[in-house]
Amino acid sequence: MLNLHTDHRSLVTISLLGFLILSLGVAVLPAYQSQNNTEPLPQMEPMSEAEIRGLRIFIREGCVACHTQQVRNIEMDQTWGSRPSIPSDYYYSKQRMGFWQQSPSVLGSERTGPDLTNAGMRQPSIDWHLLHLYNPRIVVPESIMPSYPWLFEDKINPAKEEKTLTIPAEFKEQGVEIVPRRAALDLVAYLQSLKQAPLASQQPEFIQSTHKKLEASQNSVNQDLPSLPDGKNLYLATCSACHQADGSGVPGAFPALAGSAVINNQDPQMLIRIVLQGYDARPDFAQMPGFADQLSDEEIAAIINYERSSWDNNAPAVTVYDVKNIRESIMNQTP
Ligand code: HEC
Numbered sequence: 546m547l548n549l550h551t552d553h554r555s556l557v558t559i560s561l562l563g564f565l566i567l568s569l570g571v572a573v574l575p576a577y578q579s580q581n582n583t584e585p586l587p588q589m590e591p592m593s594e595a596e597i598r599g600l601r602i603f604i605r606e607g608c609v610a611c612h613t614q615q616v617r618n619i620e621m622d623q624t625w626g627s628r629p630s631i632p633s634d635y636y637y638s639k640q641r642m643g644f645w646q647q648s649p650s651v652l653g654s655e656r657t658g659p660d661l662t663n664a665g666m667r668q669p670s671i672d673w674h675l676l677h678l679y680n681p682r683i684v685v686p687e688s689i690m691p692s693y694p695w696l697f698e699d700k701i702n703p704a705k706e707e708k709t710l711t712i713p714a715e716f717k718e719q720g721v722e723i724v725p726r727r728a729a730l731d732l733v734a735y736l737q738s739l740k741q742a743p744l745a746s747q748q749p750e751f752i753q754s755t756h757k758k759l760e761a762s763q764n765s766v767n768q769d770l771p772s773l774p775d776g777k778n779l780y781l782a783t784c785s786a787c788h789q790a791d792g793s794g795v796p797g798a799f800p801a802l803a804g805s806a807v808i809n810n811q812d813p814q815m816l817i818r819i820v821l822q823g824y825d826a827r828p829d830f831a832q833m834p835g836f837a838d839q840l841s842d843e844e845i846a847a848i849i850n851y852e853r854s855s856w857d858n859n860a861p862a863v864t865v866y867d868v869k870n871i872r873e874s875i876m877n878q879t880p
């Protein structure tokens with residue numbers, strides 16, 4: 546008769562079997578299955594060498610303590626991506642760190658800062674990321690994120706080909722230039738690669754909706770589209786990270802839009818070109834990326850009209866056709 550109260554051998558054997566069966570069934574097999582049945586989405590690209598090094602810096606610096614990379618299937622997560630995260634999203638980031646170290650999990654469980662699943666989409670500028678890592682307060686005055694100055698070097702006389710940061714005077718010593726180390730550049734390459742790839746099924750819908758938009762704009766030539774999207778929200782989502790919500794800019798990095806001559810010019814040509822193509826005219830400011838790929842004509846017109854009528858600015862509104870014409874003339878210039 547088997548008596549577990551007196552026979553320690555059976556007790557250990559049965560517990561051990563139970564442990565092994567449970568481990569296999571609950572942990573090992575599902576992990577194995579999920580690993581073998583996961584393929585990257587068609588539009589995902591493998592990580593570059595620099596991005597992989599950046600991922601390691603992300604782990605080394607403990608960024609995961611404050612940042613998640615997972616969009617859950619609940620309403621409050623909808624701001625962080627166009628869809629909930631799926632296993633395929635992590636296909637390329639399962640880079641084994643070494644023989645004894647597993648591939649890192651950067652899904653995270655603390656969200657002191659924003660989720661980074663789509664960080665590369667929201668914030669495509671290298672200059673912004675470098676300033677933000679050097680000292681987050683330069684670009685987000687109320688930020689509580691720590692600074693990472695050790696990813697940068699102070700140099701009196703940097704070589705010509707070295708990238709230096711355009712930093713407001715109060716954030717650095719006089720006479721020194723701040724040069725990002727490779728770790729900073731790699732980390733930024735990684736952050737910029739964080740983009741949620743569209744699911745195949747999302748595409749036709751997306752294409753359809755752009756077609757509809759195009760048709761709508763073609764059908765209504767000669768009359769302005771009655772309602773533009775909300776320019777203020779678009780400004781806050783697209784421009785305010787650099788130019789700040791109140792249009793005051795960051796001296797030495799991003800120009801103020803309040804009182805800007807470009808914005809208040811009666812002729813909107815230059816302004817529309819800047820938003821479409823980006824701008825890097827002056828050495829005392831960083832570089833602005835172009836938004837031609839990200840914003841529709843309607844959205845650009847809405848943002849511009851918001852800027853032309855806010856913060857004491859005062860200039861006549863532009864129409865969707867002003868933007869459309871300039872976009873077409875730019876496209877005709879550059880083959
Ligand atoms: C103590 C918590 C904390 C740590 C650690 C931290 N962050 Fe942040 N992070 C924040 C907060 C809070 C914000 C929002 C305010 C801001 O933009 O600075 C933020 C914002 C960001 C943003 C902008 C995201 C967006 O969509 O606007 C990026 C990118 C970022 N952090 C990257 C990093 C990286 C890379 C590291 C590691 C080197 C890191 N963070 C470490 C708290 C943290």
Ligand code: HEC
Nearest residue numbers: 670673783784787805806807824825826827830831832833
């Ligand atoms: C990544 C940071 C960044 C973002 C995002 C950004 N800008 Fe800029 N913007 C700049 C920088 C830097 C300059 C100055 C470039 C120079 O003069 O060399 C600039 C210049 C401008 C100017 C010229 C202002 C003047 O008086 O000279 C306008 C207008 C402008 N931006 C509008 C916008 C609008 C509209 C958006 C959103 C669609 C936007 N910017 C988003 C960085 C940014």
